[in-house]
Amino acid sequence: MTATRRRLPALVTAAVAAAAVAWVLFLAADTPAGTALDNPGTFMVTALDAVTFAGLLFVAASGFTLIFGLMRTVNMAHGSLFLLAAYVAIGVQQAMLGKTRNIEPSEVSLVDWLVPMLVGATVAALAGMVIQQVFLQWNEGQELRQALITLAITVVLADQMLREFGGLAQRMVWPGSVTHFIEIFGQRYATTRLFMLGVAVVIGVLLWLWLNKTRLGLVVRAGVDDRQMVRGLGINIRVVFAVVFFAGAFLAGVGGVLGASFSGAAPGTDGSWLLNSLVVVIIGGLGSIKGAAAGSLLYGTVVAFSPAYLPTQYSYYAIILTFGLLALVLAVRPYGLYGRPA
Amino acid sequence: MTDDHSTDPGRNGAAPVVLVRSVQVAFGGLLALRGIDLDAAQGERLAILGPNGAGKTTLFNVIAGDITPTGGSVAIKGVDCTRLPSRRRPRLGVARTYQKARTFEGLTVADNIYLALAGHRRRHRVPWRTAADRALRAEAEGVAESVWLGDHIETDAGELAHGQKRQLELGMAIATEPDVLMLDEPASGLSRGEREHLVDLLEALPEKVTVLLIEHDMEVAFRIADRVVVMADGETVTAGTPEAVRSDPRVHEIYLGSEAETS
Numbered sequence: 001m002t003a004t005r006r007r008l009p010a011l012v013t014a015a016v017a018a019a020a021v022a023w024v025l026f027l028a029a030d031t032p033a034g035t036a037l038d039n040p041g042t043f044m045v046t047a048l049d050a051v052t053f054a055g056l057l058f059v060a061a062s063g064f065t066l067i068f069g070l071m072r073t074v075n076m077a078h079g080s081l082f083l084l085a086a087y088v089a090i091g092v093q094q095a096m097l098g099k100t101r102n103i104e105p106s107e108v109s110l111v112d113w114l115v116p117m118l119v120g121a122t123v124a125a126l127a128g129m130v131i132q133q134v135f136l137q138w139n140e141g142q143e144l145r146q147a148l149i150t151l152a153i154t155v156v157l158a159d160q161m162l163r164e165f166g167g168l169a170q171r172m173v174w175p176g177s178v179t180h181f182i183e184i185f186g187q188r189y190a191t192t193r194l195f196m197l198g199v200a201v202v203i204g205v206l207l208w209l210w211l212n213k214t215r216l217g218l219v220v221r222a223g224v225d226d227r228q229m230v231r232g233l234g235i236n237i238r239v240v241f242a243v244v245f246f247a248g249a250f251l252a253g254v255g256g257v258l259g260a261s262f263s264g265a266a267p268g269t270d271g272s273w274l275l276n277s278l279v280v281v282i283i284g285g286l287g288s289i290k291g292a293a294a295g296s297l298l299y300g301t302v303v304a305f306s307p308a309y310l311p312t313q314y315s316y317y318a319i320i321l322t323f324g325l326l327a328l329v330l331a332v333r334p335y336g337l338y339g340r341p342a
Numbered sequence: 343m344t345d346d347h348s349t350d351p352g353r354n355g356a357a358p359v360v361l362v363r364s365v366q367v368a369f370g371g372l373l374a375l376r377g378i379d380l381d382a383a384q385g386e387r388l389a390i391l392g393p394n395g396a397g398k399t400t401l402f403n404v405i406a407g408d409i410t411p412t413g414g415s416v417a418i419k420g421v422d423c424t425r426l427p428s429r430r431r432p433r434l435g436v437a438r439t440y441q442k443a444r445t446f447e448g449l450t451v452a453d454n455i456y457l458a459l460a461g462h463r464r465r466h467r468v469p470w471r472t473a474a475d476r477a478l479r480a481e482a483e484g485v486a487e488s489v490w491l492g493d494h495i496e497t498d499a500g501e502l503a504h505g506q507k508r509q510l511e512l513g514m515a516i517a518t519e520p521d522v523l524m525l526d527e528p529a530s531g532l533s534r535g536e537r538e539h540l541v542d543l544l545e546a547l548p549e550k551v552t553v554l555l556i557e558h559d560m561e562v563a564f565r566i567a568d569r570v571v572v573m574a575d576g577e578t579v580t581a582g583t584p585e586a587v588r589s590d591p592r593v594h595e596i597y598l599g600s601e602a603e604t605s
Contacts, residue, residue, distance in 0.1 A: 215460060215475070218449070222457050225446040233461030233518070234432040 009331035016328060024309050032315065033308035041185030046308045048184070052193040054300030055200030056258050060273055061280035061292045062207060063251030069224045069287025070244050072143055073136060076150040078252050079274030080157040081124040085253030086260035086269065087165045089120030090172050105179040113175040113261070121253030128249020129242060136245075137238065154270065162267050169266035172257060196258055203254065207289060210247075220244055224287055279322065283329050285339025294337050298325060357420055359384050359552045360405060360522055365414035367400050367576075374400045376576040377414065382552050384521070389555045389567035391587075393596060397576040398556045399441060402524055405554070406438045407431045418522060432462065435521035437514075439528060441556075443507040447500030451491050451510055454499050456482040458514040482517070489513035489543060505536030512543060523547070524554045529562045541565055564588065572596075 024043070028035045036043035064078045093116040094100045097107060131153060139145050178195040181188045211217035219240050223230045230237050259265070259273065280299050284291025302325045306318035335341055362380035366373065375397045382388045390398050403409040405416055407428035415424045418434045426434075446454050459478050486495050489509040494502065499510055508528055515523055528544070529537050537559065544566050547553065557563040563570065564584040571581040574596045580587060587593055 218453055218457060221448055222446040222453075225448050226444060229444050229446070230457075230461075231429045232432070232438075233458050233514075234429060235457075235461040236429075 009328075013328050013332050024305065028309045030311050031309050032312055041187045042308065044185050045187045045189060046304050048189060048193070050301040050304035051297070052197040052300075053304060054296040055197040056255065056262060057276060057280050057296035057300055058293055059200050059203055059251060059258060060255030061277040061284075061296060062203070062289055063248035063255070064277040065281045065284070065287055065289060065292045066207075066220075066251070067245055067248035068281070069289075070220055070227070071136075071140070071241055073132075074143065074147045074150070075128075075248070076147055076274065077128075077131060077153045077157065078150075078248075078277055079270035079272070080154045080161075081128055081249050081252040082256035082259065082273045083161060083265055083270040084127060084157065085120035085124035085256035086172065086265035087120075087161060087170070088123045089116035089257040090170050090260060090265065091165075092116035092119045093172060103173045104176075105174050106176040108173045108175045110175045110177055113172075116172070117254065117257040120257050121250045124253030124256065125246045125250035128252070129246045131249075132242060132245035137241070140241075154274070158267065158270055161270075167267055169264045170260070171264040172260040174261050192261070196262060199254070199258060203251070204289075204293065207251075211289065216240070216243065279326065282326060282336055285333075285336030287340070288336075288338035291336055291338035298329070358382055359386075359419055360554065361415075361417040361420075362401070362405065363415045363417075365401070365404055365411045365416065367397070367404060367409060368412045374576050375404070375411070378573075378576070378578060380571065380578075382522070382554060384552055385550050387553045387555070387566050387568045389557055389563040389570045389584075390573060391557070391560075391563060391570060391593075392573035392579075395575075396573040398573055399526060400576075401573070402438065402526055402554070402556060405522075406436060406524060432518055432520075435519070436524065437516075437518045437520035437522070438524040439508075439511045439515055439526055441526045441530065443504065443511050445499040445502075445507055445510050445514070448498065450496050450498055451486055451502070451513075452479065452482050452495045454510055455485045455513050455517050458517040459485070462518040485513050485517045486510075488516070490539070503536075505532045505539065508532065508536075508540060509543065512540075516547070520551060522552045522554065526556045527558060528555070529557060529559045537562060 025036045029038070033039060033042045033046060060078075060082060064075060067073055067075050067078075093108070093112060094103070096112050096115065097103055131150065135149050135153070136146050139149065174192045174195070178191055180191045182191055183189075209217075211221055219230065219235060219237075223237055223240060227237060230240075255273070256265070259269065276299075280292055280295040281287075282295075283298055284293070284295025299322065302321050303318075306321040307315050310318055310321075329337065333339070358381040360380065360382040362378060364377040364379060365375055366377055367375040378397070378401060380388075380401070390401070392398050400409065404411050405418075407423065407426055407430070410425055415422060417423065418431075418436060421434060423431065423434060446457070449457070456479055459482055463478070483492070483495055486492055489512050491502075491506060491509055491513065494506065499507065502510060512525070512528065515525075525544075529540055532540060541562055544553070544555075553566070555563065555566060557566075567584055569581065570584050570587040572579045572587060572590075572593050579592055579596060580590050582590070
């Protein structure tokens, strides 16, 4: 009896997942996409949308979860760093091309995209490190205070960016060499999305190599387990904190540049990407890179599939499914998929 | 093992490695330590006994630098370090374990020890791998073997049995080549077989290492210790050889009770 009750959330989750798969495969005839069996092309494209968007989510959220994992700092300014990098990169790209409007992808070489990306991300990383050194370092262990400080910084940065970069949406232009369309089951698909996924995979691999194959990565992983003990071994963890904050903010910046190329940058992008990062790491488990990858995939899947596979008159309610996903995951694993109690 | 240094501090006339003088610690109105004196000579194996709340762990925290005492002084190897922060004490040659086994659960056994070695040698700042790194890694595996974890080098610490975690903790402490090794209840939660194992391990420690040991298990404490200090209510009640302490009526009264009578 109690065993059944304890397993109830898992059973409900399994049932919901099975129902969702059955719905998409056989029952979704009355939706914009149609059933996957009738319309395999639409299904493939939706699945690709899910995975590629998950790539962007992963880049944005991995920095957030890295910082939290080591320092237990919920960096509410993560979205601001994302947007700051986006604006800076757009500015650099426009300066490199010598014009501010009507930039065609064919005019943009790979370098005209990569250099602004690196500049933007580095600016975000430096800004992040200043935030950490000036405001957070001496509040170590005061999690609520750190969250409030970074929240305040978000408000200030949002105003300053509005003053500096204006209120109109701006866009980073993908390099022409990756801007093509390919045929998938008779559907046209933009290769820029695949490029975005490629960047995310490269970043994921680099992160993995850093954390698992280098000495500093070992110290970081040890710090995630027990900061105090790392200190007890005679290791100066403050230097490690600064490096990790730099890396986390850099990742936010790369995410921002990808996001600005994908869907543009405007006031409010900061808030929505803070929210996106939060959702991903709550699903995946705060502090886990693996969790960020899993959370990105799940969240990306729900974001891509729900508008396409909800009955036509309910498409507006797609966003609610995100919270359904959160509720389900947390009911089964209260610390997220790969999370551990602090 | 000699028994004749029972109560006189500083065996062989040498300056004690650990010198604690009238240390007081107050937590608000509560006096956890009321003027403790403690000496440990080089190579001495000193067990600290006492009921819960006697102040044993507090004394450890003071020596390790996790707590700054309200009064009194602590010197290690003749250096006054009463106010030295804990992260600087490893350089004085102090290593400690905790009441609850503390290892890096997400890291393998080899990585755990490697990190202790790297921290000790101050090499952790070089982020890439070097030739010395390979040497360090081989050394870590050697340490793992010395605490009998040679077969578990690539196991995550989180997956080890409780007794093995204790062994790993000990290995990490040994890796820093300490002059003073402080063990806080190393046998707690271990099975009988694991305890035997631990005693063998502790007896095999290099002779020059001074060991301070808090232990509830009499058998373990009496087998390892050259000298026993009994604490109660933040004060030293008595000190002496295991035999002398075992037969001390005051100790019976406050601590040993029926356990000593049966032995």
